[in-house]
Amino acid sequence: MSELASTPSKPSAGITKPVRIASRKSELALVQTQWVMGQLQEHHPGLPLELNTLSTHGDIILDVALAKIGDKGLFTKELEVSLLNGSSDLAVHSLKDLPTRLPEGLVLGAITRREDPLDALVVGEKFRDYRLATLPEGTVIGTSSLRRLAQLRHAFPHLRFKDVRGNLNTRLAKLERGEYDGLILAVAGLKRLGKADRIHEVLDPSVSLYAVGQGSLGIECRQGDERILELIRPLADAEATARCLAERAFLRALEGGCQVPIGVHSQVRGEELHLTGMVAELDGRRLIRDTQTGSTADPEAVGMALAEKLKQQGADEILQAIFAQARR
Ligand code: DPM
Numbered sequence: 001m002s003e004l005a006s007t008p009s010k011p012s013a014g015i016t017k018p019v020r021i022a023s024r025k026s027e028l029a030l031v032q033t034q035w036v037m038g039q040l041q042e043h044h045p046g047l048p049l050e051l052n053t054l055s056t057h058g059d060i061i062l063d064v065a066l067a068k069i070g071d072k073g074l075f076t077k078e079l080e081v082s083l084l085n086g087s088s089d090l091a092v093h094s095l096k097d098l099p100t101r102l103p104e105g106l107v108l109g110a111i112t113r114r115e116d117p118l119d120a121l122v123v124g125e126k127f128r129d130y131r132l133a134t135l136p137e138g139t140v141i142g143t144s145s146l147r148r149l150a151q152l153r154h155a156f157p158h159l160r161f162k163d164v165r166g167n168l169n170t171r172l173a174k175l176e177r178g179e180y181d182g183l184i185l186a187v188a189g190l191k192r193l194g195k196a197d198r199i200h201e202v203l204d205p206s207v208s209l210y211a212v213g214q215g216s217l218g219i220e221c222r223q224g225d226e227r228i229l230e231l232i233r234p235l236a237d238a239e240a241t242a243r244c245l246a247e248r249a250f251l252r253a254l255e256g257g258c259q260v261p262i263g264v265h266s267q268v269r270g271e272e273l274h275l276t277g278m279v280a281e282l283d284g285r286r287l288i289r290d291t292q293t294g295s296t297a298d299p300e301a302v303g304m305a306l307a308e309k310l311k312q313q314g315a316d317e318i319l320q321a322i323f324a325q326a327r328r
Contacts, residue, residue, distance in 0.1 A: 018048035019231065022079040022088035025053045026167050031192050032217055033092040036112070036235065043234040052088050054078045058097075072099045076220075080106055083221065089228050090221045095213030095244055100252035102220065109221040109229050110236040111244050115188035117215035119148060119208055121201040122190070123182040124175055131201055132156055135182070142171065142180035146282060146322075150261035151208040152184070153284030168193055184208075188215040209263025209278050209289075212247040212256075216240050239268045242296045246275045249303030254279065254315060260322055271296055277306045279315040282322060288313045 019040065023033035030053070037049050058074035073080065076098050079091035083106055095111060102108065121132055127139070133156065142164035143149055149161050162180060164171055168189055175183055184203070190196055219235065221228045243266040256262045265276040273296045278289035290309045294302035307315075 016046075016048060018050045019090065019228065020050045020052050020088045022052045022054055022082045022091040024056055024059060024075060024079070026059065028168060028189055028193055029092070029094075032094065036092045036217065036219065039112075039235050040231065044231060047231070052082065054082060080220065089225070090219055090232060093218045093220060095216040095218035096211040098213065098218045098220065100212075100248045100256075105223050106220055107223045107229075108218050110219040110232040111213075111241040112217040112219070112235050113237040114240040114243070115191060115215040117210045118187050118205070119184050119203040119210060119214075120187045120190060120199040121182055121203065122172070122175065122185055122198045123200045124178065124180070127181055128200075132159075132203070132207075135159060139181045141182045141184060142174065143184045145184070145211070146259065146261040147211055147263050147280075148184045148208065150280035150282055150284045150287070151263060151278070153282075154280060154287045155207045155284075157284070168195070172198065186210075186214055205265045205276070209265045209276065212251045212262070212264055213244050216244050218244075242268055242273055242299045243275075246273055246294075246299035246303040246306075249300035250275065250277050250307050251303075253304045253307030254310070254319060256319065259326060260319060268296055273299055273302050275302050275306050277310060279310055279318050281318055282325075286314075286318060288315050288318070 021033060021037060023029050033051065040047060040049060056075045056078045076093050079093065080103055082088040083091055084103065090109065123130070127135060137158045138160050140160050140162050141152065142162050144163050144165055152159060164174060164180065164183065168185065171183055171185070174180060187199060187202060190199055219232050221232070247264045247266055250264060251262060254262060261280045261282060263278045267274045272293055274291060274293050276289065276291045278287060280287040288310050290306065290313065292302050292306035292309060294305065
């Protein structure tokens with residue numbers, strides 16, 4: 001494509017086409033999408049915006065464990081369809097829900113500033129005086145994340161784990177009813193929903209690494225849609241972009257999705273990008289973890305190099321066994 005052809009034309013002063021924004025309907029998704037809409041308004045005063053809320057497969061199938069559904073793009077596919085059929089112009093996702101391979105014709109137009117990507121423990125009243133490490137033998141922790149499960153089993157074999165689905169408020173209600181003694185949830189989600197006061201303990205990265213992209217929003221749009229790409233450019237955060245591109249390249253190289261126990265931790269220090277990654281067996285017995293440093297100028301190279309390192313230590317073997325088990 002020529003440079004000239006991809007130069008965006010300034011939106012004309014008079015009638016501007018509204019930007020149609022696709023979002024899931026959950027409270028968290030709407031808070032996130034409204035943040036994006038607010039940012040767009042701030043950077044482009046007067047730009048007309050239209051919200052297009054959709055239900056995804058993941059919102060409808062609530063009684064099946066996340067890891068058993070085995071569908072890529074569980075929370076994103078319907079939004080992508082609306083981009084491809086032209087009924088929306090951009091889609092706002094929790095970046096961690098967005099598969100690392102996008103459908104033909106769609107691109108990740110911007111990665112926004114990152115909220116705290118760590119995980120947190122939330123506990124019921126009875127457990128206020130405990131820390132994860134000191135919780136009584138057999139305490140029941142709710143999570144559907146294989147990543148959280150494997151790492152916590154590895155570090156705290158005295159705990160028990162139980163699947164939990166539903167949105168954040170549903171999960172907290174189940175905790176109140178005593179169906180679980182504690183929950184592991186993303187700090188980012190709790191903060192965005194004004195529930196930061198429920199954070200009992202933030203999980204230290206030495207114990208639990210977070211999910212690829214956790215805490216960032218991904219704005220997806222049509223490839224070559226220069227008007228939209230230009231409009232969302234000011235929402236991109238350079239540091240979050242470098243970190244998340246490295247994390248996504250790592251996950252892509254391992255062929256992982258939300259069905260595998262893979263975690264990361266990333267940091268930018270000056271021009272340097274530090275990426276730590278881990279792959280674990282579901283029972284937490286074996287856990288491989290290593291770090292790769294590289295340049296922020298080529299974050300994907302850092303992610304791919306780290307994946308290679310972990311493969312040499314047996315990550316492939318662990319993942320193949322998990323994929324084989326999931327197919328049964
Ligand atoms: C994905 C996972 C979970 C969500 C798997 C993982 C958590 C499922 C669970 C890919 N998506 O993290 O290993 O704990 O049962 C999800 C949340 C957020 C986005 C909620 C959460 C909010 C945080 C963010 C569900 N997707 O993780 O507590 O925007 O990064």
